[in-house]
Amino acid sequence: MxxxxxxxxxxxxxxxxxxxxxxxxxxxxxxxxxxxxxxxxxxxxxxxxxxxxxxxxxxxxxxxxxxxxxxxxxxxxxxxxxxxxxxxxxxxxxxxxxxxxGNGFPMGDWKGRSLIFIGGGIGLAPLWGLLHTALQNRSEYSDLMLVYGARTSNDLVYKEELRELKKEIPVHLSVDTEEPGWDEFVGFVPENVKDKVKWPQNSIAITCGPPIMIKFAIMALKEMGFEDERIYTTVENKMKCGIGKCGRCSIGPHYICKDGPVYSWAKLKDLPTEY
Ligand SMILES: Cc1cc2nc3c(=O)[nH]c(=O)nc-3n(C[C@H](O)[C@H](O)[C@H](O)COP(=O)(O)OP(=O)(O)OC[C@H]3O[C@@H](n4cnc5c(N)ncnc54)[C@H](O)[C@@H]3O)c2cc1C
Ligand code: FES
Structure with missing residues (x-):
């Protein structure tokens, strides 16, 4: 620019x-x-x-x-x-x-780890470039997995690309309720996480989606043994200036537009719950 x-x-x-x-x-x-x-x-x-x-x-x-x-x-x-x-x-x-x-994902810290991407609805968008960068640098990471869901199959984004992605890594899709012709998981994304994620040891989980999905995904990951430092998410508070000047996006002392939107759960859980 x-x-x-x-x-x-x-x-x-x-x-x-x-x-x-x-x-x-x-x-x-x-x-x-x-x-x-x-x-x-x-x-x-x-x-x-x-x-x-x-x-x-x-x-x-x-x-x-x-x-x-x-x-x-x-x-x-x-x-x-x-x-x-x-x-x-x-x-x-x-x-x-x-x-x-914003800060972006600390991919450099994740080398050698398995990465589990967990998305809901439009929440796959912030993960998409990350997932493809990990694929592009495949030798730097261990296993990769995507768990992604939406309310209905119509609400899934990148439908054709997901079909192609399945040839490269495990992709576990879900819809919230039964629908004709759907032969994958039925239920909320955090339930699919509990069902499919078999290698929590040493993996990094990155979750983006509606706040309620993120909340329950983090609870599921904690139950499975993920420490707070190995769980990452994004905070999408409303923003105006984008450069840490107007205060529109602040949570406590943090300006999400500068200090976020990416946080580890270890950091985020200590911030006031204004997100
Ligand atoms: C860091 C960040 C990344 C984002 N990435 C994406 C993305 O990749 N794709 C995408 O579609 N959207 C994304 N969003 C959300 C997007 O910025 C808002 O949906 C958009 O600004 C709404 O603008 P609008 O003028 O269309 O709606 P408005 O007319 O301003 O609002 C319509 C309704 O949406 C609500 N709303 C507006 N902004 C937000 C918000 N941030 N959180 C919750 N509710 C809101 C309003 O309260 C209102 O009810 C992101 C937001 C942030 C902060
Ligand atoms: S949007 Fe203005 S301080 Fe973050």
Whole structure:
């Protein structure tokens, strides 16, 4: 990024849009390129502030892996003003992007460990670049596993990519309730974690999703013998500036936009419960 003003978004062109989930909880994946051709260096787990002229800004996780240099990818759940405006955009349209923000996942500390990715709904987006970076550097980690679920099979993101991923690592999918044709786990993601994770010793568990899922996933992991230091999650408090100035995202002394959004449970459990 060239700008000396950290509040100033750089214009980026949408070069691809994929409809992941249709209906009330619609999710689309956008690929963007800066129109000045600039690069954007970031770590897995970092985010960017996306803006739509006249609508506002939203903090969104970068779901592409840092080794991908051709585009930045964002998967976005339609919730309100800005995300609805983003969902109405088309290939060729211009948005603003500023960042990257946040700390990212401490992948360097995890070398030699097994990694268990645990996602719910749109919560797979912040894990996606991380998972692919681990796959890209396969020899640096032990086993890899994904446990991922959504309310219904329609609500799962990256459906085709998950089919391909199953050829490389164990992928355990779930939906909350029975549905015709579904032959994988039925129940909540934390129950699937208890059912499928057979190697808790020395593994790192990384969980992203709705706060209630994260809460029960952490409880399940603790029951299975994971220490607090081996459980990681992200905190997605509402944000405004993204750079530790406005205080919008603070929890106690922490600015989530700078000190987070990635936390080990060992750190997070000692913060006030404002997340
Ligand atoms: C670090 C971080 C990473 C994120 N990554 C993603 C991502 O990869 N994909 C994605 O789709 N979304 C992500 N989000 C959430 C996203 O920022 C919000 O959904 C978005 O800003 C809502 O903007 P809006 O104008 O569309 O909705 P608004 O009109 O502002 O709000 C619509 C409704 O959503 C609620 N809401 C808005 N923001 C949040 C929030 N952060 N947490 C809980 N409720 C909220 C509002 O209270 C309101 O009820 C992330 C948030 C953070 C902080
Ligand atoms: S969003 Fe302004 S301090 Fe974090």
């Amino acid at each position: 060239n700008s000396s003003n950290s509040y100033l978004p750089e214009p980026a062109r949408i070069i691809g849009i994929k409809e992941e989930v249709t209906g009330q909880r619609a999710i689309k994946t956008f690929r963007t390129q800066f129109i000045n051709g600039g690069q954007f260096s970031y770590n897995c787990g970092q985010c960017a502030m996306l803006s739509v002229f006249g609508k506002g800004e939203s903090m969104i996780s970068i779901s592409s892996a840092p080794y991908v240099k051709d585009y930045l990818q964002f998967s976005i759940l339609k919730t309100g003003r800005v995300t609805t405006a983003l969902h109405e955009m088309e290939v060729g349209d211009i948005i603003g992007v500023r960042g990257p923000y």
